[in-house]
Amino acid sequence: MSVVARQGFKYSIIGYIGFLLGTVSAIFIFPNDFEFYGKLRYILPTAEMLVPFVVLGISYSNVKFFHTVERDGKKQNMLSLSLLTVFINFLIFTVVFFILPYFYPKFRHSEAWKIKEMILPLILILSFCAIFNKYTSNYKRIVVSNIFDNLFPKIANLGAFCLFYYFALSQKIAFAFFFGIFALMLFGYIYYTNKLEKIHLDFNTDYFKKNNLWKEFFNYSFFGFLGTFGNYLAINSFMIGEFMGMEEVGIYSVLYALISLISIPQLGLFNISAPIINKTLADGDMEELDRFHKKTSLSLYFLGAVLFSCIMVGFPYLTQFMPKNGTMLREYEPVVWIWGSAVLIDLATGFNGNIISLSKYYRFNIFVMLLLAGLTIGLNYYFIKNTDLKLIGIALSTAISLSVYNVIKIIFNYIIFKVSPLSIEMIFVSIICTLAITVAIVLPNFNSNLINLVYKPIVVLALIYVGNYFTRIFPIEDYLNMKFIRSIFKF
Numbered sequence: 184m185s186v187v188a189r190q191g192f193k194y195s196i197i198g199y200i201g202f203l204l205g206t207v208s209a210i211f212i213f214p215n216d217f218e219f220y221g222k223l224r225y226i227l228p229t230a231e232m233l234v235p236f237v238v239l240g241i242s243y244s245n246v247k248f249f250h251t252v253e254r255d256g257k258k259q260n261m262l263s264l265s266l267l268t269v270f271i272n273f274l275i276f277t278v279v280f281f282i283l284p285y286f287y288p289k290f291r292h293s294e295a296w297k298i299k300e301m302i303l304p305l306i307l308i309l310s311f312c313a314i315f316n317k318y319t320s321n322y323k324r325i326v327v328s329n330i331f332d333n334l335f336p337k338i339a340n341l342g343a344f345c346l347f348y349y350f351a352l353s354q355k356i357a358f359a360f361f362f363g364i365f366a367l368m369l370f371g372y373i374y375y376t377n378k379l380e381k382i383h384l385d386f387n388t389d390y391f392k393k394n395n396l397w398k399e400f401f402n403y404s405f406f407g408f409l410g411t412f413g414n415y416l417a418i419n420s421f422m423i424g425e426f427m428g429m430e431e432v433g434i435y436s437v438l439y440a441l442i443s444l445i446s447i448p449q450l451g452l453f454n455i456s457a458p459i460i461n462k463t464l465a466d467g468d469m470e471e472l473d474r475f476h477k478k479t480s481l482s483l484y485f486l487g488a489v490l491f492s493c494i495m496v497g498f499p500y501l502t503q504f505m506p507k508n509g510t511m512l513r514e515y516e517p518v519v520w521i522w523g524s525a526v527l528i529d530l531a532t533g534f535n536g537n538i539i540s541l542s543k544y545y546r547f548n549i550f551v552m553l554l555l556a557g558l559t560i561g562l563n564y565y566f567i568k569n570t571d572l573k574l575i576g577i578a579l580s581t582a583i584s585l586s587v588y589n590v591i592k593i594i595f596n597y598i599i600f601k602v603s604p605l606s607i608e609m610i611f612v613s614i615i616c617t618l619a620i621t622v623a624i625v626l627p628n629f630n631s632n633l634i635n636l637v638y639k640p641i642v643v644l645a646l647i648y649v650g651n652y653f654t655r656i657f658p659i660e661d662y663l664n665m666k667f668i669r670s671i672f673k674f
Contacts, residue, residue, distance in 0.1 A: 197326060201333035202447070208341050209440030215506040216348050217433030222298075223340050223361060224436040225429060228420035229295055230305040237272045237310040240407030241265050242317040244400050249321040252390075260385040262318055262376075267386055269310050277303060294424050301358060308369045315372035319379060327375050331368045339364035406549060413552035415559040415584065419577055422560070426567045427574075434511060435574055438518050444494060445526045448486035456534050460541050472538070473602040480533030480604035481612075485657045487530040488616045489647055491523050493640040496623040500636040518578040525582035528589060533604040535592040544599060551591055558584035608656045615650035619643045 213220040245265055252261045280303065284290045295302060316328045343361035346352045376382060391397040416439065424432045456479065463472040498519055502509040539548050562583055566576025597603050623639045623646075651657055 197329045197333055201329075201337055202443075204334070204341070205337045206440050206444065208337070208344075209437045210501070210505060212341065212506075213344060213433065213437055214509055214512065216344070217430045217437075217511070219347055219354070219357075219429075219433075220340075220344055220436065221424065221429030221431065221433030222354075223343055224420055225294060225424035225432050226298060226301050226305065226361070227336060227340075228414075228417035229424070230302050230309055232414060232417040232421055233276075233302070233306050234309045234313060235408055235411040237276050237306055238269055238313050238408070239272060240404035240409075240411070241268060242313040243407030244404045245314060245317045246321060247403050248396075248400060249318075253321075255390065257385075257390045258380070259383045260387060260390055262314070262382070263384045263386050264388065264391065265314050265318075266311060269314060270307075273307050273310060276306070294429075295421075301362060305362065305365060308365050312365075312369055312372055315369075315376050319372070319376055322379050328372075331371055335364055335368045406546065409549045410552050412556040413588075415555060415581060418556065418559050419563065419581065422563045422567065423574070423577060431574060434515060435577065437512060438515060438522070438574070441494060441498070442519060442522050442526055445487045445491050445523055446530070447490065448483050449530060456537065460534065460537055464538070464542055469601050472600065476533055476538070476602050476604050477606045480531055481606055481608050482657065483533060484527065484531040484609055485612050487527050488612050489644070491527055492616045492620050492623075492643045492647065494519065494523065495620050496639040496643055497636050500632045500639070503632040504636075515574050517575050521575065521578040521582050525578075525585045528586050531604060531609055532589040532593060535589065535596055535604060538596055538600065538602065539592065542600075544595075547595060551588055554591070555584055555588040558587060608654075611650075611654050611656055615647055615654070615656075616643075619646035619650070622646060 242265075245261060248261065249258070252258050280299070284296070290296055312331065316332065319328055339361045342364065343357040346360055347354060347357040373382070388397075391400065419435065420432055423435055456475075459475060460472065463469070463475065498516060499513060502513045505512065536548055536551075539545060559580060562580035563577060566572055566580050570576050572579065593603060593605070620643065623642045626639065626642060628635050629638070648659065651659060
C-alpha cells in the first residue's frame with residue numbers, strides 16, 4: 184500500500200470521525216445552551232474569516248514554490264521567512280484593529296471588539312497553523328494535519344461547552360480550555376514539522392531577492408489570498424452574532440450540522456477526482472470529462488437527495504429527542520428546507536470549481552469567490568435589516584448566493600470546455616424524492632416519536648428504491664452487495 188493510499192485512507196477515517204463527533208454533539212449536547220455555544224461558534228469562524236488578512240495567501244506559495252526551494256536547499260529559508268512575514272502582518276493587522284474605532288466608533292460596540300482578547304491571539308495561532316499545514320503537505324503527510332484541523336476544533340468546542348454547562352465552571356475557564364486546545368494544535372504542528380525535518384530558522388533574504396523571486400512569490404500569494412473570500416459559513420456566523428445574538432449563532436450552527444449530513448457523499452470525492460480531471464484537461468478529451476462530470480454529479484445529487492429526504496421527514500421527530508431547546512429548532516424547520524435545497528444544488532454541480540482551478544482559467548475562480556462573498560454579505564444585510572425573517576432570511580441569502588455562484592460556474596464551464604454536470608436523470612431523481620417525501624408526510628403518525636423517526640425515513644427509502652428500480656437512474660445494486668463492502672476494507 185503506497186504512502187498516498189495509506190494517507191488518503193487515514194485522512195478519510197479522521198474526516199468521518201470528526202464529522203460524527205461534531206454532528207452528535209450538535210444534536211444532543213449543544214442545544215442545552217444555545218447562548219454559550221453561540222459564543223464558541225462566533226469566536227472561531229470570526230477568527231477564521233480574518234486569518235486570510237494576516238496570511239495573505241503565503242501558505243499557498245509554500246506549496247507552489249516548495250520544489251524550487253527544495254532543489255536549491257532553501258526550504259527552511261522559505262518557511263522561516265513565511266512565519267516572520269505572517270507575524271509582521273499580524274502586528275500591522277492588530278494596529279489597524281485598535282485604530283479602527285477612532286474612524287468607526289460603532290466598532291467598539293461590536294461582539295468582535297468585546298471578545299478581542301480571544302479573537303486576536305486565535306488569529307495569530309491559526310495563521311501560523313495555516314503555514315505549517317501547507318508546508319507539511321509537501322511531504323505527502325496529510326493525516327496529522329487533518330487531526331489538527333478537523334478534530335481539535337471540535338474537541339475545543341465540546342470540551343469548553345461541557346466544562347461550562349455540565350461542570351458548572353466559569354466562562355473564563357471554559358474559554359481558557361478552548362484557547363488552550365488551539366495553542367496545543369500550534370505546538371503540535373511545530374513538533375510534527377520538526378519531526379519531518381529539523382527546523383532551522385533562516386531569515387536571510389538574499390535567495391528571494393535573487394532574480395526577483397520574491398515578486399513571483401508574493402504575486403502568487405496575492406491570488407491565493409483573493410481566493411479565500413468565499414467562506415460564506417464564517418460570514419454567516421459573524422453577521423448573525425453581530426446583528427442577531429449569540430443564541431441565534433448557536434441555533435444556526437446546530438442546523439448547519441444537520442444540513443451538512445447531506446454533503447457526506449462529497450467527502451473525499453474531489454481529492455479522488457482531481458487526477459482524472461487533470462488528465463482529461465491535459466489530453467483535451469472534453470467528451471470524457473463531460474461524461475465523468477455528469478456521472479459524478481448525478482451520483483452526488485442522488486445520494487444527497489436521499490439523505491435530504493430522510494432528514495426532511497425525520498427532523499420534526501428528531502427534535503423531540505434533543506435537550507430542552509429542541510423545540511426552538513423545530514420553529515426553524517424552513518431553514519432546513521431552504522438551506523438543504525441549496526446544498527443539493529451545490530452537489531448537483533459536482534466538481535465545477537475543480538475543473539476551473541485545474542485549468543489555465545484558475546483566476547476565474549477568484550472572481551466567483553469574491554462574488555459569493557459579496558452576495559452573501561449584501562443579502563444577509565438586506566434580510567437582517569429589512570425583514571423579520573431572522574435565520575430564515577440567512578438561509579434564503581445563502582441559497583440565493585450559492586445558487587448564483589454555481590450557475591455562473593456551470594455557464595463558464597459549458598462555454599469554455601463544453602462540459603456540464605446537469606442531466607435529465609436529475610429531474611427524475613427530484614420527482615421521485617419529492618413524491619417519497621410527500622407520501623411519508625401524509626402517512627399517519629404514531630404516538631411514539633421514536634417509531635415515527637424510524638418508520639417515515641424507511642418509507643422514503645423504500646419508495647426511492649422502487650422508483651429507482653423502474654427508472655434505473657442510479658446503480659444501487661453495485662453498492663448493495665458483499666463484493667463492494669469487502670472492497671471498502673481492501674487496501
